[in-house]
Amino acid sequence: MRSDFPTARSGEPAARVLRRGFTLIELLVVIAIIAILIGLLLPAVQKVRAAAARSQCQNNLKQLVLACHNYENTYNGLPLLYASSNQLSWVTQLLPFFEQDNLQKQYNFSQPWFDASNAGIVVQRIRILECPSSPVPRIYTANDPGFAGQSASPMIPFTAASADYFAISSASSSTTVKAPSTIPAGYFYVYPSAPATTDLGGPFGAQSTAPSSYRLVNVTDGLSNTAMLSEMSGRPWLYLANKQKVLAANFPSYVSAGLEDVVDDIPLDYGWGAWAQNNNFGVGTWSSDGTMQGGPCAINCSNYRGVLSFHSAGAQAAFADGSVHMLSQGMSPAVFFALVTARGGEVMPSDTGCPDGWVLSSSPGWRRASPRADAAIARRSIRSAARSFSKAKPRRGRKSPWSLWTTTTPRCRVPERR
Secondary structure: OOOOOOOOOOOOOOOOOOOOOOOHHHHHHHHHHHHHHHHHHHHHHHHHHHHHHHHHHHHHHHHHHHHHHHHHHHHOOOOOOEOOOOOOOHHHHHHHHHOOHHHHHHOOOOOOOOEHHHHHHHOOOOHHHOOOOOOOOOEEEEOOHHHOOOOOOEOOOEEEEEOOEEEEEEEOOOOOOOOOOOOOOOHHHHOOOOOOOOOOEOOOOOOEOOOOOOOHHHOOOOHHHOEEEEEEOOOOOOEEOOOOEOOHHHOOOOOOOOOEEOOOOEEOEOEOOEOOOOOEEEEOOEOOOOOOEOOOEOEOOEOOOOEEOOOOOEEEEEEOOOOEEEEEOOOOHHHHHHHHOOOOOOOOOOOOOOOOOOEEEOOOEEEEOOOOOOHHHHHHHHHHHHHHHOOOOOOOOOOOOEEEEOOOOOEEEOOOOO
16 A cells, blocks of 8 residues: 655664744744734724724714704704803703703703712713713813802712813903913904904804803804814813823913812813813913913814814814814914804905815815916826716817826815715
């Protein structure tokens, strides 16, 4: 019988069958290749995760602004913005309009949110109020002795669920210079010729202890030009432009001394970050690093009564027409204040020099070809790329009105529809 296995001659020991394995060098090469592939893959995974978080955040704001529209249709007015922290939140008013009616039914409206009777309500997380990119704990505990005597049974300390979004009540009217800054943080520094009677309120109207109800028809600056809601992520902790949490020992000078929870590193003089608080703010400008009030920075500088998110390009905002847009991190204070006010009557300045409705972009895209574009560019670019833009094949020798640009130089282009 024939065998394919090695055999030994009579009287000789059987030969040992050797199987070749990896050498140390080969193993190290394989490990190095795997490490390189992981290094190339991780940034792509991070970009995908960031894009998913940005998309979810956009959807959250979309649902909130639509809830505001539905509220207005039901009650002939937008939710009220109260100035006092122990008064009702606009979120509490909207609860039935994003499927949280059961929470509102259990809420004790005769007592403020920090009363023990509301302890089981304010601790409930509401996913639509949370941006996935925010790194902070969603339920937190803080100590504010100032709650004493403001309700029947105040929670000291209290535990609450946080929110990453806030209602824009107005542009800051401050004309006070707060040291070490050398300029004020308010609207009238940016628009010095504006009348003192300019209405700086947003679509909801300015916050008040006895607010009046506003309607969207009162937004005379245009619904698509006026922001209603935006991001103030990281609360109740203080975050500045470097996106790092600031400890109580390093609080900037604009945090009121004595109004801070030094144990939990929480400033208490600008709200507590809970969705159940009044949660609306008048917004201003900052220094580039966020350590001073007043300066060239309007987006992602400080979350102390300021717009801040953990997205890389800027912060998202829901506009009065129901749309959601990213506010660029480099947006000028003039553009920012024009978007915040609902009845300010500003002529919208251009940060980019692009036509109205266009954006500045350095990524490849389509643009109108110059009438003087030579035939070689038209034939080469259009023949290879215009087929993806139009199903109709360009005729030979005929210039298409569109051409493809791939330069990294920023150019104006029509924004992509969402």
